[in-house]
Amino acid sequence: MSVRVLLPNAFQKHTNGAKEIQSTAANLPALIEDIETHFPALKTHLRDETGNVRRFINFYVNEEDIRFLGNEKYAFQDGDEVLVIPSIAGGSCGEDDTRLAQNVTSSRRPVLRCCSYCGQEECICY
Amino acid sequence: MASSYELCCRECGRKYANAPLSICDECFSPLEVQVDLEAAKKTVTRETIAQGPTNMWRYQALLPVSENYVPQTPAGWTPLLKAPRLAGRIGANNLYIKNDAVCLPTLSFKDRVVAVALAAAQDFGFDTVGCSSTGNLANAVAAQAARLGLKTYILVPADLEAAKILNTQVYGANLIRIDGNYDHVNRLCSQIADRFHWGFVNVNLRPYYAEGSKTVGYEIAEQLGWRLPDNVVVPMAGGSLITKIRKAFRELVVLGLVEDKPVRFFGAQATGCSPIAKAVKSGADHIEPQRPSTIARSLAIGNPADGVYAARAIRESGGWAEDVSDVEIVSAIQELAETEGIFTETAGGVTTAVTARLYAHGRIKPGELTVSCITGNGLKTTDVLQGAYEQGQAIRPRLTDFENYINEIKELNELVTGGVNVR
Numbered sequence: 001m002s003v004r005v006l007l008p009n010a011f012q013k014h015t016n017g018a019k020e021i022q023s024t025a026a027n028l029p030a031l032i033e034d035i036e037t038h039f040p041a042l043k044t045h046l047r048d049e050t051g052n053v054r055r056f057i058n059f060y061v062n063e064e065d066i067r068f069l070g071n072e073k074y075a076f077q078d079g080d081e082v083l084v085i086p087s088i089a090g091g092s093c094g095e096d097d098t099r100l101a102q103n104v105t106s107s108r109r110p111v112l113r114c115c116s117y118c119g120q121e122e123c124i125c126y
Numbered sequence: 127m128a129s130s131y132e133l134c135c136r137e138c139g140r141k142y143a144n145a146p147l148s149i150c151d152e153c154f155s156p157l158e159v160q161v162d163l164e165a166a167k168k169t170v171t172r173e174t175i176a177q178g179p180t181n182m183w184r185y186q187a188l189l190p191v192s193e194n195y196v197p198q199t200p201a202g203w204t205p206l207l208k209a210p211r212l213a214g215r216i217g218a219n220n221l222y223i224k225n226d227a228v229c230l231p232t233l234s235f236k237d238r239v240v241a242v243a244l245a246a247a248q249d250f251g252f253d254t255v256g257c258s259s260t261g262n263l264a265n266a267v268a269a270q271a272a273r274l275g276l277k278t279y280i281l282v283p284a285d286l287e288a289a290k291i292l293n294t295q296v297y298g299a300n301l302i303r304i305d306g307n308y309d310h311v312n313r314l315c316s317q318i319a320d321r322f323h324w325g326f327v328n329v330n331l332r333p334y335y336a337e338g339s340k341t342v343g344y345e346i347a348e349q350l351g352w353r354l355p356d357n358v359v360v361p362m363a364g365g366s367l368i369t370k371i372r373k374a375f376r377e378l379v380v381l382g383l384v385e386d387k388p389v390r391f392f393g394a395q396a397t398g399c400s401p402i403a404k405a406v407k408s409g410a411d412h413i414e415p416q417r418p419s420t421i422a423r424s425l426a427i428g429n430p431a432d433g434v435y436a437a438r439a440i441r442e443s444g445g446w447a448e449d450v451s452d453v454e455i456v457s458a459i460q461e462l463a464e465t466e467g468i469f470t471e472t473a474g475g476v477t478t479a480v481t482a483r484l485y486a487h488g489r490i491k492p493g494e495l496t497v498s499c500i501t502g503n504g505l506k507t508t509d510v511l512q513g514a515y516e517q518g519q520a521i522r523p524r525l526t527d528f529e530n531y532i533n534e535i536k537e538l539n540e541l542v543t544g545g546v547n548v549r
Contacts, residue, residue, distance in 0.1 A: 055155075086155075
């Protein structure tokens, strides 16, 4: 059983330019670990400080959002095409959702380092 | 021009030089443009703005365009109208409509974001631009790209309203209908932008594009006599507009152009596609994607790119979000047209119906200065009113026939309403 995993350009800095891999992972958590095994440099970027996969990373299986297919319960089928797209928001890992967590110690979100409104590290608008 | 501006990751704060880039390559979160407000403070005053053109480019100093950019596409500066007759219907007495149904050149607020995005596209040297769209954006990109001589590829869901398809093709754009919903189209565009060297206004140019929405907020404040309203009601598709109006208000405060005051932000969605409203109501800090099913196709984004930020902005402001049914949407389109002479598309029906509900539920008090943002024109979604009005029988061109006709309708109206004029 093998699935084709297409990686976005944004990952390529951490994948030596690789744009896709073949994986034999059975499900999403296993696939994420497989990606991290292929590209160790990607690991710290793929997960936040709490070990959760970052909220803006989305997974699609054959054009369908994996959250509509059962998410981590979905069993990959031979020949599935898995697409990873960052920053179409939605956030599959909510604060109460630890299904993809690894060594979770806290569900607190990382602190913003710049203000979304004024853009300053030391906020000047609040 | 903006005094200076750069890209900043909305989550990890990493800064980037200006480039056609929308994703942080450290944490894969969205990037946003940050204008140097300290520098802008030295040059931007109410007077310098007033001396600018009567379009959105009067705020050019606060927009991410290059120093020598000469705007070719005057959009914005749409009317802010007091809406006493609608207010009377819904229990308000200080209600305004920001009417982007008449935003030029293509009759939606998307003309604003595209004007900025295409300025960036030219700056970055793209000769081909594109977008994924629920219709209004397609119209705006096609028209403005034609004026700038750019090649255009536009991807839309196959079931889009006929008027929005025609209003894209007429400008000579390459329109590609995709067998899927907007979220499928958007995802494909992300892949295309990775593969082709094109400027996708809402993908790799998204940080610049989104800044154009700030001009709605600047205009509201200026048209109110340089003051902020108490409440703003905003339709939500991807969720960007509501966050950018808020950003615009905060920038005006920082620049000293308006007095600081709390402004509450209210989001409006159709029940058939309400992921952001659902997050606000449940208190969730994440967005659960939905499969859209609503006549408000311009708001039918099941996985909204800025949803989490929109929900956060609403909560932080003390506002709320509501969602309304398709029946309420059509009824609200009619009500806005009948009371204020504004014919809006389905998204405006959503905003109007939600505004009415917010008053009905006491979330907005009657006397509070409230602005309801109408973002698109009803001529683009006439299909939802099919069958709503009878054609009526033609009469002969004779005065007696006309008098008989008038008497017949009077009698009919009295029969139906008991003499009371209701719709």
